[in-house]
Structures are given as structure tokens and as C-alpha cells.
Amino acid sequence: MRNRATLADVARRAGLSKTAASMVLNGREGTRLSVEAHQRVFAAAEELGYRPNVAARSLRTRKTATIAFVSDIVATTRFAGGLIRGALDAARERDHVLLITETQGDAEFERYAIEAMLDRQVDGVIYAAMATRRLTVPPAILGGPVVLLNATSPDNLPCVLPDDELAGRAVTEALLKQGHRQRIALIGRNRLKERDPEVSLAAEARLLGIRHALSAADATLYAEPFCREWLPEHGYTAMRTLLARSVPPTAVICMNDRLAFGAYQAIADAGLTVPTDISVVSFDDDPIATWLRPGLFTAALPHERMGQRAVEILLDGESTERCMVPMPLHRRKSIAAPADST
Structure with missing residues (x-):
């Protein structure tokens, strides 16, 4: 298996220092490098198939580009799967990965799953419910960014609900x-x-x-x-x-x-x-x-839109307590004027 390309490889191919290549790839302003130098760096990265070392970056930024999605029975329920699809789409658009776990209502497993995700230094938690309801949020996730999806809690956390x-x-x-x-x-x-x-x-x-x-x-x-x-x-x-x-x-x-x-x-x-x-x-x-x-x-x-909004609120740090998502009407043919109307 071919060794993974490093930042040093990109810099060598572009004819620049490792520091200069890093600044270009990270979008740092004020590098005083020419447009042609920027193009060389990007071309070298593409030719070599360079991908940033997420683990190393997370040590510098204290961000892992991962989001925990914890639910009761959403993941295995076809009807509510849109919550996950929407969250996945929004996470992907922002270069984040979604770590998904389902508790099936098992409190012991929920504690284990949440601890495992927090150990991975996720950037935040989406806590979701299959049925729209009020729930109790595990204390372990209250120390960082949390958004409730299809649920509310006594903690007045940001939440996304259907209207x-x-x-x-x-x-x-x-x-x-x-x-x-x-x-x-x-x-x-x-x-x-x-x-x-x-x-x-x-x-x-x-x-x-x-x-x-x-x-x-x-x-x-x-x-x-x-x-x-x-x-x-x-x-x-x-x-x-x-x-x-x-x-x-x-x-x-x-x-x-x-x-x-x-x-x-x-x-x-x-x-x-x-x-x-x-x-x-x-x-x-x-x-x-x-x-x-x-x-x-x-x-x-509107499950997909709700999932998207949950990720957006989590990553943007919006302070809104409650986000109501409209429920679109599907105007099919089961209504008509009363038969005795004149």
C-alpha cells in the first residue's frame, strides 16, 4: 500500500518550505506568496493525493470535525431516517463527520455510548428522539455544545422541532x-x-x-x-x-x-x-x-430539514432556544367540497 502523502512531500513538490505550504493549504492570509506559488501548492497536493492529518490538526485547533448523533430509535426507524440524512448532509457540507449511535432506550448502554463519543473529543452532540417529546438529557453531554432534535428538555437547551x-x-x-x-x-x-x-x-x-x-x-x-x-x-x-x-x-x-x-x-x-x-x-x-x-x-x-438545522445551530453556535421548522403540505386528492354543498 502506498504511503500517505505528507505536508513535507507537498512542499518539496511545490518547491517551497513546509511552513509556506501549510499556510497556503490552511488559507492563511498575508503569506506574501505569489499567485503562481499558491497554484503550485494546490497542484502538488492534488497530484500527491494529499489529505490533512486530522488528528494533528485537532491537537492545534482543539476541534475534531466530528459530531455525535445520539438517538433512541431513530437510526433503525425508516420513517424518521430523514433526521439522520439531513444531519449527514449538513455535516458533509461543513467538512464534518457524524458519529451515530442508537440507545434503544437502554440507559446503561446510553452512558457507555456517550462516554465513548466524548472520549473521541467530538465538537458537539445532537441528542435526538423518534417521537416529538420532552426528555431528560444525560448530564455527561451538558458540558459542551448540545442541540436537541425533535425534542425539548427542562434544561432549556437549543432544540429543533416540527411546527x-x-x-x-x-x-x-x-x-x-x-x-x-x-x-x-x-x-x-x-x-x-x-x-x-x-x-x-x-x-x-x-x-x-x-x-x-x-x-x-x-x-x-x-x-x-x-x-x-x-x-x-x-x-x-x-x-x-x-x-x-x-x-x-x-x-x-x-x-x-x-x-x-x-x-x-x-x-x-x-x-x-x-x-x-x-x-x-x-x-x-x-x-x-x-x-x-x-x-x-x-x-x-420535515425530518431532513430538521436534521440540517440541528447541525447548523450546533456548529454556528446560534443562541436560539427553539427552532420551529414548518411542516409542508402534501396536497393530494383526499379532500373535496362537501357533497351537499350548493
Whole structure:
């Protein structure tokens, strides 16, 4: 295997001192070297395949160009993988490497993983959660730069969150613009999710946005069935209950796409269609949203952009306590005007 090119090799090829070559490669100003000398150094570095010695540089700068990404179950979850993709893209753009570990909720392993990363002198830590919630940050990482991703903490650390409240307004306003007013139902009320921030921050925020949009239009929710979990079977049961009413809803807002999937099935089993008989809107943009027929109108979790923002805030040292990232609407064909509208 060919020996790795050194700074001395580059300097020798360029016909300059090692100090001069170093100053050129590190972008130091005031070297008083000619443009032609700069070009010789860069050409020599390219010809030799020279790469800076990161370990040596870190001793001088006390920076290792590495970021720790610690999560609960993000890495092995296809739905939230965008958090990592976004962070990887932003780190690469800034010549940083991401060290990723997943704890699976194991406190002992988390301590070990964090200690191992800190031993590598990372420049900062992104502490991420799969579900948007409040969490307790391990004390070991509080001594350096930390950004929470998809989470908050009692420590008032900088954090990056999806703007669920704004999304709640947006999906509701989409129905209102179609003419739905008096018979909009909400599937997915859940006291635990709405009241315990360590379980969910999304439920309360989405509900608040929905209510604000309805209030501004002088409208109210027609019905609000509770669901023990936000899973397809619970959406199915809730939709069946709504359809059993003497006057069924003209539109339903589901608190996530899995509930919407169940609602679709109940509507089809009743011999009705989306959106001709009932419009459906939702949140998250789970992969199933594009497979439903018609495609589901939903507010997408902006995971990639959130991951990017976390890296940017970490490396730029932004002092913002909370960064809210908008949830873009995917305007698919599951909404229409009420069938009885005139």
C-alpha cells in the first residue's frame, strides 16, 4: 500500500518550505506568496493525493470535525431516517463527520455510548428522539455544545422541532376553504398524549392549531372520538363510530396517517368514498400516505430539514432556544367540497 502523502512531500513538490505550504493549504492570509506559488501548492497536493492529518490538526485547533448523533430509535426507524440524512448532509457540507449511535432506550448502554463519543473529543452532540417529546438529557453531554432534535428538555437547551401547531391550522384551513364548516370531525384525541409532554408534544400542538383555525372561521368540531393509540385499528373503530351517527361527518382530521389509514378502510367498508362522501386530512406523511387511494392530503414531518438545522445551530453556535421548522403540505386528492354543498 502506498504511503500517505505528507505536508513535507507537498512542499518539496511545490518547491517551497513546509511552513509556506501549510499556510497556503490552511488559507492563511498575508503569506506574501505569489499567485503562481499558491497554484503550485494546490497542484502538488492534488497530484500527491494529499489529505490533512486530522488528528494533528485537532491537537492545534482543539476541534475534531466530528459530531455525535445520539438517538433512541431513530437510526433503525425508516420513517424518521430523514433526521439522520439531513444531519449527514449538513455535516458533509461543513467538512464534518457524524458519529451515530442508537440507545434503544437502554440507559446503561446510553452512558457507555456517550462516554465513548466524548472520549473521541467530538465538537458537539445532537441528542435526538423518534417521537416529538420532552426528555431528560444525560448530564455527561451538558458540558459542551448540545442541540436537541425533535425534542425539548427542562434544561432549556437549543432544540429543533416540527411546527405542529402551524400544521394543525394549515390542514384545517384546507378543509374550510373547500366549504366544510359544521361537520368536521377529529379522530385521535388522546389524554395521555395531550397532557404528558414526555409522551408527546405533537398532540397538544396539533389540537391547538386545529382549534385556532376553526375559531377564526366561527366553526367548531362536530365530533372528537378518543383513541387509545394512533394506530390503524383505532382509526377504523373511530370512523365506524362516526359513520353510525344519524348525520355523518363531511370531513375528518386524523391526528396521524396511521389513523387515516384505518379511517379509509371504514369509509370503504361502509360503501362510501374519499373524498366524494368524506374528505380526510392528516399529519406526518408516513410512507403509506402515497399508497392510499386517493393519495392522502397530509402535513409532512420535515425530518431532513430538521436534521440540517440541528447541525447548523450546533456548529454556528446560534443562541436560539427553539427552532420551529414548518411542516409542508402534501396536497393530494383526499379532500373535496362537501357533497351537499350548493
